[in-house]
Amino acid sequence: MPKQLLQGNQAIAMAAEVAGLKFFAGYPITPASEIIHEMVNKKHIKVLQMEDEIASLNAVIGASLAGLKAMTATSGPGFSLMQESIGLAHMMEVPLVIVNVQRVGPSTGMPTLPAQGDVIQCIHGSHGDYFPIVFYPNSVFELYKFTVNAFNAAEESMSPVILLSDGYISHLYETIIPHRDFDIKKRDRQPLGAGNRHFTGLSHEDSLPKTSDIDNYRRLITRLHEKQQLTAQRYNDYEYIECSKDTDTLLISYGALSRIAYHFKDTFSLYRPIRMFPVVEEIKIIAPRYKRIIIMEMNTGQYAHEIERILHREVEFIPILGGRIDLVEINQKLLGVNHDRRP
Amino acid sequence: MNKDTGFKRYLKIDLLPTPWCPGCGNGIVLKTICQAFDELNLPKNGTVVVSGIGCAGRSAGFFDLDSVHTAHGRAIPVAEGIKYANDALNVVVVSGDGDLLGIGGNHLLHAIRRNTNITVICYANEIYGMTGGQVSPTTPHGTKTLTTPNGNQDQPANVQSLFKHHNCYYARTTAYHLNHMKKCITEALKFNGFSFVEARTMCIVNYGRRLGYKNSNEMLLHYKEFYKVNDNATELAQNEIGIIKSAS
Numbered sequence: 001m002p003k004q005l006l007q008g009n010q011a012i013a014m015a016a017e018v019a020g021l022k023f024f025a026g027y028p029i030t031p032a033s034e035i036i037h038e039m040v041n042k043k044h045i046k047v048l049q050m051e052d053e054i055a056s057l058n059a060v061i062g063a064s065l066a067g068l069k070a071m072t073a074t075s076g077p078g079f080s081l082m083q084e085s086i087g088l089a090h091m092m093e094v095p096l097v098i099v100n101v102q103r104v105g106p107s108t109g110m111p112t113l114p115a116q117g118d119v120i121q122c123i124h125g126s127h128g129d130y131f132p133i134v135f136y137p138n139s140v141f142e143l144y145k146f147t148v149n150a151f152n153a154a155e156e157s158m159s160p161v162i163l164l165s166d167g168y169i170s171h172l173y174e175t176i177i178p179h180r181d182f183d184i185k186k187r188d189r190q191p192l193g194a195g196n197r198h199f200t201g202l203s204h205e206d207s208l209p210k211t212s213d214i215d216n217y218r219r220l221i222t223r224l225h226e227k228q229q230l231t232a233q234r235y236n237d238y239e240y241i242e243c244s245k246d247t248d249t250l251l252i253s254y255g256a257l258s259r260i261a262y263h264f265k266d267t268f269s270l271y272r273p274i275r276m277f278p279v280v281e282e283i284k285i286i287a288p289r290y291k292r293i294i295i296m297e298m299n300t301g302q303y304a305h306e307i308e309r310i311l312h313r314e315v316e317f318i319p320i321l322g323g324r325i326d327l328v329e330i331n332q333k334l335l336g337v338n339h340d341r342r343p
Numbered sequence: 344m345n346k347d348t349g350f351k352r353y354l355k356i357d358l359l360p361t362p363w364c365p366g367c368g369n370g371i372v373l374k375t376i377c378q379a380f381d382e383l384n385l386p387k388n389g390t391v392v393v394s395g396i397g398c399a400g401r402s403a404g405f406f407d408l409d410s411v412h413t414a415h416g417r418a419i420p421v422a423e424g425i426k427y428a429n430d431a432l433n434v435v436v437v438s439g440d441g442d443l444l445g446i447g448g449n450h451l452l453h454a455i456r457r458n459t460n461i462t463v464i465c466y467a468n469e470i471y472g473m474t475g476g477q478v479s480p481t482t483p484h485g486t487k488t489l490t491t492p493n494g495n496q497d498q499p500a501n502v503q504s505l506f507k508h509h510n511c512y513y514a515r516t517t518a519y520h521l522n523h524m525k526k527c528i529t530e531a532l533k534f535n536g537f538s539f540v541e542a543r544t545m546c547i548v549n550y551g552r553r554l555g556y557k558n559s560n561e562m563l564l565h566y567k568e569f570y571k572v573n574d575n576a577t578e579l580a581q582n583e584i585g586i587i588k589s590a591s
Contacts, residue, residue, distance in 0.1 A: 023428055046427055051453040055420035058413065062393070062424025065411060066432065070424070088414045192391045192409045192425055193432045196355065200404065200412035208358075209404055209412075 001179050008170040009073075011144040011178070012099055012163070013038030016071055018180050019151035021045055023063035023070040025056040027078060030111045031167035032101040035073040053078035057085045057098070064096045065199060067191025069151060073099035075167075076118050077108065080125070086160055087126030090224065092199045095154035095161075095187070097147070102166040102255075104323045113323025114167035114256050116298035120306075122162050123277050129221055131228035133157060133235070134277040136164035138258045140174035146274065148182045149235055155185035157231035159224075164276065166298070168256035168325065229278060237274035240286055241265050250290040251334070252307065252315075257298055260325055264334065268294070276303070279310050287311050294334070296320060350377035353387065355407045362401055366559035368518040368544030372466050373402050375521060375542075376437065379528035390433040393422040395442035398473045398546075399466035402437045416447030423459045430460075433532070440467040440541075444480040444500045455509050455537055462531045462538045468546040469499075476549030487553065502541055503579055503587060512538035514586040515579055518545060519566035527586055534588070543570070543584075 006014065013035050016024075024039040025048040026032075039047045046063075050056040056072045063070040074082065079100045089096060104110035105117045122134045133153050135146040147163060154161040202209040203217045210216045239258075244266060251268040253261040258272045269290065273280055287293060293315040295304040304317045318333050354377055363369050380390070387408055394403035396415035403410040413421045418436045426434045436443075443451055443465050454461070470488060471477040477490040480500040487494055506513040512534040514527035524542055531538035545551055545562035556562050573585040 023424070025424065048423070048427060050420065051449055054417065055423075055450055055453070058417040058420035059424030059427070061413070062411070062421035062426075063428035064424075065421075066391075066425045066428035068428045070428075084414050085417060088417075092411070191429065192411070193389050193429065195388070195409055196407045198404045198410045198412065201414060202412065209401075 001177050003175050003177055005173055005175050006140055006144075006178070007034060008140050008143045008165060008172050009034035009101070010038055011140045011176065012073070012147045012165070012170075013042070014178055015144040015147035016097070016151065017042055017045065018178075018182065018184075019148045020069045020184055021071055021151070022068040023060065024048070024072065025050050025059040025063070025070070026072050026074065027051070027053045027056050029053075029075045029078050031103055031170055032073045032075045032099065034170070035099060053081040054085065057082040057089075060096050061085060061089050061092070061094050064094045065092075065192050067187065069095075069187070071097040071099065073101065075101050075103045075111075076105045076115075079118055079121065083121070083125040084127075086132070087128055087130060088201045089160040090126075090130040090132070091201045093158040095158050097150045097154055097161050097163060099147075099163045099165060101170040102164065110323055112167065114298065114325075115323055116166060116255055116257065117302070118164070119276065119297070119299060119302040122164065131225050132160060132162055132277060133228060133232050133275065134162045134164060135235070135237070135274060136255050136276045137274060138169060138255055138272065140169070140172055141176040142274070143169065144176060144178055146237075148184070152183070152185040153231055153235055155187060156234070157228055158189070159228065164255065166256045167323070232275065232278045235275050236280055236282065238280045238282060239270070239272040239274065240282075241270040243267070243269040248291040250287065250293045251296065252293065252303075253296045254303070255298075257296055257320060257325060260327060260330055261296065263327060267335070273303075279306060283307065283310060292316060294318060296330070296334070298323070350374065350381040353377040353380045353407055355405055358405055361405060363398060364548040366545070366547040367398070368468065368546070368559065368562075369399055369402065369466055371518040371521070372464065372524070372542045372544050373405060375524045376435070376464060376528055379525050379532060382525070382529050383532055385433055385532070389431065390435065391425055393418045393425065393434065393436050395438040395447060397439040397442050397471070398468075399437060399439035400442060416442050416445070416450065418442065419447060419450040419454045419463065422461050423454060423457070426459055426461050434461040435532070436461060436463040438465065440465055440469070440481040440500075441471045441479045444502065448480070451539075452505060455505055455511050458510055458536045460536055462528075462534070462540070464528060464531070464540045464542060466544050467541050468544050468550065470546050470550040472546040472549045476553065488550070502539070506539070506587065510536055512536065512586070512588050513541070514539070515541045515543070515584045517543040517566040517570055517584060519563045520570070520572065520584060523572055523584060530586060
C-alpha cells in the first residue's frame with residue numbers, strides 16, 4: 001500500500017468506503033463539506049444532498065434501516081439540528097455514523113476556525129437518556145482508522161456512533177498509509193421489507209409501543225445502556241505518555257489541541273482520550289499517580305467537568321477559546337513563562 | 344374473510360382497537376389504504392410504511408408490514424432514505440397534516456422537487472388532535488380552536504399549489520367518499536414518482552365538537568354536501584375533490 005498525502009476530511013471519506021459505506025446524506029457546511037465532495041465521486045455510494053441536516057440524518061436512518069451502512073457529516077450548527085433524530089436512532093437502535101467537524105460556536109460563531117465546543121452536546125444534546133459512543137482522533141491517520149472503528153462500533157452496538165473532528169485536523173494534510181487491514185463488521189439485522197417489525201421512537205418492547213409501562217421503559221433504558229457499555233469496552237482507545245522526568249502533573253487534552261501538548265512531554269505526563277464517551281475507565285488508574293491534573297480544551301471546561309465527575313476530585317483547567325492554537329500562549333498559560341518568540 | 348386474502352392481511356388485527364377516539368375518521372383512512380394495497384396486491388415483503396408523530400402517525404404500527412414510526416415531521420426524509428437505499432421497496436408515508444405540512448413542511452417541498460418515487464397519504468383533519476385541539480396548517484380561516492379563540496387569522500395551506508410545474512401526483516379526497524379515496528390511493532401507489540393524497544378526515548373530540556357538530560356522522564355529512572368530485576381538473580376549487588397528475 002503506497003503512502004498518500006490526504007486531508008483529514010478525505011481520509012474520513014476514504015475510510016468510510018473501506019468500512020462498507022453505501023449511503024451518504026448531508027448538507028453543505030464549513031468545515032465538513034469536503035466529506036460530501038469526496039463522497040459524490042465514489043462509485044458505489046449513493047449520495048443525497050438534502051434540504052437540511054435534519055433531513056440528512058433522517059434519510060440516513062431510513063437507509064440504514066433499509067440495510068445499508070450509512071453516514072452523515074456536519075459541523076456544530078448542523079449537529080444541533082440533528083439532536084432530536086439522534087435520540088430517535090438510539091431508541092430505534094439504528095446503526096449509523098455521524099461526523100461532527102467542530103467549529104467555533106455558539107450559533108454561527110467563527111465557521112472556519114476549530115473548536116471543541118460540542119463535546120457535551122454529543123452525550124446530552126438530545127432529550128432523555130442515551131449513551132452514545134464518541135471517538136475523537138487527533139491526526140489524519142487516526143481519522144482514517146477511527147472512521148472504520150466508528151462503523152464497526154455502530155454495527156456492534158446497533159446505535160449511532162459519533163466521530164468528532166475539528167476544523168484543524170479535518171483540514172490538515174498528512175501522509176498516511178490507507179491500509180485495508182480491518183475486520184469489517186456486517187449487519188446482523190434483516191433490512192426493511194423482510195417482515196412485520198415496527199421501529200418506533202416510543203418506548204416499546206418487541207415491536208410493540210408501550211407508552212405507559214414504566215417497568216418496561218426501565219428495562220429498555222437499562223438494556224440500551226448495558227449494550228453501549230459492552231461495545232465501548234472493545235474500543236478502549238487512549239494515549240498515555242509518561243514523562244521521562246519526575247513530574248507530579250498530568251496534562252489532559254484531546255483532538256487538535258492534543259497535538260500541541262506533545263511539546264510538553266518532557267515537562268508533564270500526557271493523557272489523551274480517543275474514545276471520549278463512555279469515558280475510558282483507565283483514567284481512574286492513571287490519575288491517582290499525579291498530584292495535579294490540568295485539562296486543556298477548546299471550550300470552557302466541558303470535558304474537565306466530566307473528568308472531575310469520574311475522578312471525584314478537582315482539576316485545573318485551561319480554556320483555549322476562539323480557534324487559536326498558539327504555543328507561545330499555551331506555554332504562558334501552562335508554565336507561566338512568557339516567551340517573546342515563537343519556538 | 345380469509346386471513347391471507349382481502350385487505351385485513353395488511354393489518355395486525357390482534358393489536359386492535361386503535362388508540363383513536365370513538366368517531367375518529369383515521370380508521371376509515373387506514374382501512375381504505377389497506378383496501379388499496381389489496382387491490383394492487385402489494386407484496387407484504389417489499390412494502391414499508393413510514394409515519395411521523397400524532398394521531399395519524401400511530402397508524403404505522405397497525406400495518407402487518409415492516410414499519411417505521413419516526414420523529415415529528417420526519418417521515419418523508421426517512422422514507423426517501425429507504426427508497427433511495429432500496430428502490431425495489433414500495434414506500435408509503437402515512438401521517439397527519441400537522442406533521443407533514445407543519446413541522447415537516449420543508450421536507451415535503453423538497454420531496455416534490457426530487458420527485459422521489461414514494462406515496463404520501465396525509466390524514467388532514469384540520470387540527471392538532473393528539474395535543475388537544477390547536478390550530479393546524481389545514482384549519483380553515485376563521486375557525487376557532489384552542490389556540491385561535493377568536494378564529495384562525497391565517498389561511499390554510501394550499502397544498503396542491505406546491506405540486507404545480509412538477510411531475511408529481513396530488514389528490515384530495517374525504518373520509519365520506521370511500522370509493523373515491525380508494526381510487527385516489529390506488530392511483531397514487533401506481534404513480535411512478537412522488538404522489539400525495541390529502542385525505543380529509545374528521546376529528547370530533549378535539550375539533551368538530553367545539554364547532555357545534557353533535558357527532559362525527561354530521562361531519563361526514565358535511566363532507567358529502569360540501570365536496571364535489573372533479574377528477575378532470577387541472578386545479579381543484581376549495582370545495583372540490585379529485586386527482587391532479589401534474590405535467591411540467
